[in-house]
Amino acid sequence: MDDITVTRGGRDILRKVNWEVNEGEHWALIGGNGSGKTSLLKVLMGYLTPTDGEIDMPGRYSAIDSPDQEWDKWRKNIGFVSSSIAEMIEPAETALDVVMAGRHAMVNYWQKNAAVEKADGEAARKILGKVNCSHLRDHPWAYLSQGERQRLLIGRALMSPQLDALVLDEPCAGLDPVAREHFLHFIQELTGQKAFRSLVMVTHHVEEIFPNISHALIIREGITVACGEKKDALTSRTISDAFGGELKLRSRDGRYRISFGQDDIPAGQVV
Numbered sequence: 001m002d003d004i005t006v007t008r009g010g011r012d013i014l015r016k017v018n019w020e021v022n023e024g025e026h027w028a029l030i031g032g033n034g035s036g037k038t039s040l041l042k043v044l045m046g047y048l049t050p051t052d053g054e055i056d057m058p059g060r061y062s063a064i065d066s067p068d069q070e071w072d073k074w075r076k077n078i079g080f081v082s083s084s085i086a087e088m089i090e091p092a093e094t095a096l097d098v099v100m101a102g103r104h105a106m107v108n109y110w111q112k113n114a115a116v117e118k119a120d121g122e123a124a125r126k127i128l129g130k131v132n133c134s135h136l137r138d139h140p141w142a143y144l145s146q147g148e149r150q151r152l153l154i155g156r157a158l159m160s161p162q163l164d165a166l167v168l169d170e171p172c173a174g175l176d177p178v179a180r181e182h183f184l185h186f187i188q189e190l191t192g193q194k195a196f197r198s199l200v201m202v203t204h205h206v207e208e209i210f211p212n213i214s215h216a217l218i219i220r221e222g223i224t225v226a227c228g229e230k231k232d233a234l235t236s237r238t239i240s241d242a243f244g245g246e247l248k249l250r251s252r253d254g255r256y257r258i259s260f261g262q263d264d265i266p267a268g269q270v271v
Contacts, residue, residue, distance in 0.1 A: 002055075004052075004053035005051050005053055006051055012222055013222050014039055017053075017224055019227065021215075023164075024198065025198050027200045027216065028208075036219050037202050041200075044167070045071075045075060046074060077164040081167065081169065091140060091141055093140065095141070098141060100120040102160060103123065105160075124159060132186070133152055146179070150183060163195070166196040166200070167202075172184070172203070180208070184208060206249065210254070215233065216234050236249045239258060245260070246260075
């Protein structure tokens with residue numbers, strides 16, 4: 001993305017954002033509520049047309065007025081995991097159906113060709129095993145937990161014939177602390193297995209940035225605060241700028257946490 005600007009209602013939602021994701025890089029997109037994270041994702045997926053700027057997609061050049069079919073091809077190579085997708089899945093869809101739909105970039109599975117459906121089913125059953133959801137194969141979407149749904153949405157993404165990138169839009173929202181850690185460990189394992197070429201994970205919690213994340217883009221009010229390798233982009237200063245407060249960023253064993261004003265609290269004391 002080169003100098004991407006999005007203006008709506010006389011207000012700049014994004015201002016001259018430059019961002020390049022290369023194969024093998026795993027990114028955290030960080031910012032507070034209203035910072036422009038979701039808008040930037042929509043530009044990435046072709047759901048939001050920038051007011052100005054250019055987008056360069058692998059193997060072809062595309063300006064902001066790219067034809068719809070060009071974006072359709074692009075989306076089939078991008079695994080998008082978002083609450084907006086989850087909300088569109090029919091309650092009666094089984095876990096197997098949800099995963100099979102990913103082969104055709106569908107939301108709900110409606111393939112009528114018997115031979116194609118058989119091939120999709122065989123591939124989907126393998127993916128269910130990969131995301132540890134084989135036991136859920138025939139379970140309806142309506143009765144699955146949030147954590148189970150997130151795993152299935154990733155399984156849906158992994159059904160893509162060529163998965164250039166996996167995009168996770170606040171994937172830990174709604175998960176309790178234990179479920180969150182299990183989920184992050186699961187994503188960490190997938191990146192280690194090279195199940196996709198690159199990862200983009202959107203979050204406003206630095207605690208969710210796991211060791212395999214290599215780069216970070218931090219934005220505030222549509223403006224880039226920092227962009228680059230994690231060790232350079234993630235600092236106390238950039239996090240303080242992003243969230244508008246005096247914060248200290250601490251790291252241990254490749255994981256992060258932030259602390260606020262009163263930092264020297266005796267061990268065991270909760271405030």
